[in-house]
Amino acid sequence: MSTDNVKVGIAGVKNHGRTMVRAIRECDLLTLVSCFDVDTDAVRQTSEEFGCAPADSFEDLLAAGIDAVVLVTPNHLHGKQIRKALAVGKHVFVEKPLASDVAEGKEIIDSLDRTKAVLQVGHNTRKRKVFRKAREIIDRGALGRIVSCHAHFSYDAGLRAAVPSWKLDPHLCPLMPLPQLGIHFVDVLQYLVSTIDEVCCFARSAVMKDEAGSDVVDSTVSVMRFDNGVTGTLHAHYVVPPTFEVTVFGTRANLVCREDSLAVISTGDFGLEEEIIPAGESPHASFISELREFAECILHDGRPEVDAATALRNVAVVEAMKKSVEGGRTVKVDEVWSTGG
Numbered sequence: 569m570s571t572d573n574v575k576v577g578i579a580g581v582k583n584h585g586r587t588m589v590r591a592i593r594e595c596d597l598l599t600l601v602s603c604f605d606v607d608t609d610a611v612r613q614t615s616e617e618f619g620c621a622p623a624d625s626f627e628d629l630l631a632a633g634i635d636a637v638v639l640v641t642p643n644h645l646h647g648k649q650i651r652k653a654l655a656v657g658k659h660v661f662v663e664k665p666l667a668s669d670v671a672e673g674k675e676i677i678d679s680l681d682r683t684k685a686v687l688q689v690g691h692n693t694r695k696r697k698v699f700r701k702a703r704e705i706i707d708r709g710a711l712g713r714i715v716s717c718h719a720h721f722s723y724d725a726g727l728r729a730a731v732p733s734w735k736l737d738p739h740l741c742p743l744m745p746l747p748q749l750g751i752h753f754v755d756v757l758q759y760l761v762s763t764i765d766e767v768c769c770f771a772r773s774a775v776m777k778d779e780a781g782s783d784v785v786d787s788t789v790s791v792m793r794f795d796n797g798v799t800g801t802l803h804a805h806y807v808v809p810p811t812f813e814v815t816v817f818g819t820r821a822n823l824v825c826r827e828d829s830l831a832v833i834s835t836g837d838f839g840l841e842e843e844i845i846p847a848g849e850s851p852h853a854s855f856i857s858e859l860r861e862f863a864e865c866i867l868h869d870g871r872p873e874v875d876a877a878t879a880l881r882n883v884a885v886v887e888a889m890k891k892s893v894e895g896g897r898t899v900k901v902d903e904v905w906s907t908g909g
């Protein structure tokens with residue numbers, strides 16, 4: 569293996585996969601060698617457009633002279649594909665979520681522990697400039713004591729495009745807006761505030777149906793308690809206009825994070841004072857920066873910020889939310905943590 573560049577293959581090249589192909593190409597420490605998708609047209613198009621070798625199967629991709637694989641495949645395939653890649657000595661970058669549930673996540677960690685491979689999970693949202701700045705502001709105590717938080721990540725994909733069938737299947741993608749959107753802010757809140765300890769979730773099908781006309785969960789609202797006593801709420805809907813907002817409420821100031829700016833709102837002598845801090849960058853930058861971190865960890869024996877253990881805690885929170893909906897009750901995250909695996 570080269571000491572200054574990592575050869576990668578990618579599985580899953582449509583939709584978000586295409587974004588990641590571009591990010592790989594823009595990352596100076598990675599070389600895209602091969603691609604695979606079950607959609608052969610997508611493989612042909614990607615290999616022609618980006619000059620990489622088409623693979624006929626996932627196994628062929630792993631055998632294409634690569635050091636690492638980037639998985640941008642449906643969530644329920646992550647566990648199996650990670651284990652296959654680790655078994656033949658490849659480093660793995662996998663899109664969020666790490667696994668379908670805690671049990672599968674623990675199996676992945678067991679497999680990983682038997683190797684020297686790097687495994688990084690694509691929780692790119694915490695890498696966005698706005699949340700790096702938010703963390704700095706919180707760390708220097710500018711908010712005073714944190715009291716509560718509110719996060720909202722929504723998108724209208726369920727009203728617009730044809731949604732891939734796996735996202736409509738409650739067995740493959742339970743409480744769909746949560747693993748697809750909400751989990752980004754589960755990760756951000758655990759990065760900014762603390763570990764989430766307990767959850768209560770409400771879910772409904774407001775609009776979406778699958779091909780058979782059955783309801784699909786397209787709307788979730790959760791209440792959370794963190795291990796430091798902070799409480800919070802999380803909205804994730806698949807059928808409303810794009811919304812991207814995290815607010816952390818403190819005794820000295822409230823911090824409102826949007827896509828490209830932060831507002832620090834505090835009580836001044838003459839009412840509320842608002843300081844706006846620009847934090848603009850293209851969302852694409854976070855994909856390039858997480859891939860660069862992945863390459864650096866491989867080249868310099870490092871450990872990624874969002875490793876399997878960190879990402880598994882996000883999976884556990886979402887699984888606890890699912891259990892909460894099923895049982896109509898509040899669920900401690902430790903309940904799924906200890907039963908998983």
Ligand SMILES: NC(=O)c1ccc[n+]([C@@H]2O[C@H](COP(=O)([O-])OP(=O)(O)OC[C@H]3O[C@@H](n4cnc5c(N)ncnc54)[C@H](O)[C@@H]3O)[C@@H](O)[C@H]2O)c1
Pocket residue numbers: 579580581582583584585604605606607610626640641642643645663664665690691692732747748
């Ligand atoms: N980090 C982010 O911002 C972000 C954004 C969107 C999606 N994602 C994640 O990326 C992944 C893909 O999401 P998507 O929305 O692009 O889904 P998608 O269904 O649109 O795309 C999945 C791709 O995988 C291919 N595929 C299916 N089975 C395969 C297999 N066995 N081997 C290889 N390829 C296979 C499909 O043909 C398709 O091209 C998911 O895990 C999702 O959670 C992350």
